[in-house]
Amino acid sequence: MKALIYLLVGCVFSVGLILSGMTQPLKVVGFLDIFGSWDPSLAFVMGVAVLTTLVGYRLVFLDAKPLCEDSFKLPTLQHIDMRLLSGAVLFGMGWGISGLCPGPALASLVAGSVGIYVFVIAMFLGFVVAPKLIK
Amino acid sequence: MLNSYVLASAGGLLIGLSAILLMYFNGRILGVSGIVSSLVSLAPSNKLCSAAFILGILISAAVFKQINPAWIPGALPMSLPSLFIAGILVGVGTRLGNGCTSGHGVCGIARLSKRSLAATATFMTVAICTVYVINLLSGVLS
Structure with missing residues (x-):
């Protein structure tokens, strides 16, 4: 049941990414290019997504617990540290270079190009290497 | 042009909806880097999920690619070493920073998390500067 929910969520999320243009790296780079030929439309993706989630979460949290689990599992870390910020810096560099963040990168696998395979394999390598860097 | 704003908003609505669904049913944050990296993590996690x-992501993408391939063009036509480096940066960065555009940028900000606000402001600023520098360099070199 839980896995089925993840499957459904993945489907809906992916349609959201595709309709909004997040799976078009050139469009993403155009959104980030605020000093050049800026395409501001992607700001609406984040804006609407945040507002929708903000309202939706409030309604969901009115219930004592989620439908399929015993409790909500929310991040407990509170403080802003160097690990958080340095991670965000590295991610920002990678996102700026490629126009790809993790969700759109996975969706783009269906394009079947060598470039996207290389990116996703490197991303998974990064996932594996990262915990070793922390120690 | 108007069309791209309408589509962007509709997409944003669906992204928000999927985050709400996951919280309502499973009580989890929709963070792509967190969910996906748990596949290759040694820590206990539900790998089936x-x-x-x-x-799910791939099914929708495959369907929409049939409708219009331009929606999912794949990676930018840049050198494979550049894409490899970008992939490593995204993988390492999202693990160190505990989140990406979805987990911090959407869910975290919607929870008014200080950490997510800081992370999002940081990666947005760095990404904008990165694009600026790349454009500057390619202008100089060409």
């Missing part, structure tokens, strides 16, 4: 999530 992670695999199902990726499968």
Whole structure:
């Protein structure tokens, strides 16, 4: 049941990414290019997504617990540290270079190009290497 | 042009909806880097759920690619070493920073998390500067 929910969520999320243009790296780079030929439309993706989630979460949290689990599992870390910020810096560099963040990168696998395979394999390598860097 | 704003908003609505669904049913943050990286993590996690999530992403993508391939063009036509480096940066960065555009940028900000606000402001600023520098360099070199 839980896995089925993840499957459904993945489907809906992916349609959201595709309709909004997040799976078009050139469009993403155009959104980030605020000093050049800026395409501001992607700001609406984040804006609407945040507002929708903000309202939706409030309604969901009115219930004592989620439908399929015993409790909500929310991040407990509170403080802003160097690990958080340095991670965000590295991610920002990678996102700026490629126009790809993790969700759109996975969706783009269906394009079947060598470039996207290389990116996703490197991303998974990064996932594996990262915990070793922390120690 | 107007069309792209309408589509962007509709997409944003669906992204928000998927985050709400996951919280309502499973009580989890929709963070792509977290869910996906747990597949290759040694820490205990529900790998079946992670695999199902990726499968869901791929199913929708495969369907929409049939409708219009321009929606999912794949990676930018840049050198493979550049894409490799970008992939490593995204993988390492999202693990160190505990989140990406979805987990911090959407869910975290919607929870008014200080950490997510700081992370999002940081990666947005760095990404904008990166694009600026790349454009500057390619202008100089060409």
